[in-house]
Amino acid sequence: MAAKPKLHYVSTRGRMEPIRWLLAAAGVEFEECFVKTKDDLTKLRKDGFLLFQQVPMVEMDGMKMVQTRAILNYIAAKYNLYGKDLKERALIDMYVEGLFDLNELLIMHFIQPADKKEQHLATIVDKATNRYFPVFEKVLKEHGQDFLVGNQLSRADVQLLEILLMAEECKPDILAQFPLLQSFKARISSVPTIKKFLQPGSQRKPPPRQEDIPEIMKIFY
Template identity: 75%
Template sequence: MSGKPVLHYVSVRGRMEPVKWLLAAAGVEFEERILKTKDDLQKLRTDGCLLFQQVPMVEIDGMKMVQTRAILNYIAGKYNLYGKDLKERALIDMYVEGLADLFELIMYHEFKPANEKEKDLANIMDKATNRYLPVFEKVLKDHGHDFLVGNKLSRADVNLLETILMVEEFKPDALAKFPLLQSFKARMSNIPSIKKFLQPGSPRKPPLQEKDIPNLLAIFS
C-alpha cells in the first residue's frame, strides 16, 4: 500500500465524486480502483469489503469506509475542513445537506425516460435558481467573508463549487443573478489544489452520458 486513499467506484460521476473533490481540495493524492463489471463488485462483496454490500468504498487509515456521508465527514475532519467548533460544524452540515438534495436531482437526470427529461431539467433549474442558489447568495452576503463558514475553506465551500459547476453544465448563465456566487466561484476555482483538480486530465469525471447507463445497470443490477 502506498498510504494514499484508495477509491473503489465505477468510472462515472456519482456518489464518489464529492469524495474526490474533497480530497483534491485538501491536496491529498488518491488512487482509483474502477469497477468495470458486476464481477468486480461481487468480489468486493465476497471479500467482506462492503459493510452494506454497496459502493462507494474508500480505503483510508486502515479502514474500508462505506456510506458517502460518513466518508466525507471523516475526510473533512481529518484535513481540517469541518469548522473550528460544533456551531460551525452544524452550519457546514446544514449547507452540505441542502446541496445534497440538489445533487441527487442532478445525478438522476440522465436516468429519466427521454420523454421526461425536458420537464425534469426544468424542475432542476427551477429549484437551483429559486431555492438553492439564493440561499447561498444570502449566506455570503450576511456572513461577509470569502467562505461560507468562519473565514477558512470548509467542505461546504468545496461542495458548493462542485454543485455550481454542475448546474452551469445545464445552464451556463445560471449565476447571472447571483453576483456574490460569481465571485465565490472565481475565488474557489483559483485555490491551487482546486485549480489543479479542474484541469484536463485530472481524476474529475465528465457528466454522465446516456451511453454510460447500460454498463452501470449491468454492474449494479
C-alpha cells in the first residue's frame, strides 16, 4: 500500500490549503507535519528538502515536491481532476490562475491589521464582484453543465468552491447577485469527498486568528 502524502507547512491555511482541498476531493488521505518553529523550517532547508527554501512541501510518490502550482498540477493529473484533453486542461488552468489572484487577496485579508481591514475588505468585494465572480457566473451559464469544464469534477471546481467559501467568510452576502454560483456552491459541496472535508473535525483549516499571526510570522522571518 502506497504511503500517504505527507504535507509540510504551518498549521494554518496559507498556500497549503488548496492542496489539502484537492487531496480531500480526490479521496486521498494525507498526513501533516506541522512546521512549528523557525528551527523546524531551518532543518528542512539544511536537509535539502526544500528546493527553493520554501514551504509548502509535499512528500508523495517518492518525491519531495515544492511550489503550490506544481503540486496541484501533479495531484490533479494523478487523480483525474485535470480534464480529458489539452483543451480542457487549458481552460482549467485559465480558471485556476484567475482564482489564485483572488486567493492571494483573501489570504492577506486575515492578516491585515485592524485599522486596514475595512479598506482591504472593500478591495476584495470590488474585485470579486466586478472582476472574478462575473467570469464564473458567465462560464456556468454558457457551459450549461454542473461543472466548469467538461461534465466532470476538476481542480477548477474544487478551487472555486474553496474561494467562494472564503469570500463568504469575509462577507456573508457576497454571492447575492450570482445565482449560478450559489447553485454551484451547493452542488459541489454535496460531492461526497468534499462534503466529508467540510465536516467538523476534518483537516480543513479555519481562518487564521489575528492573535496567531505574530507567531506564524516568526517562523518565516
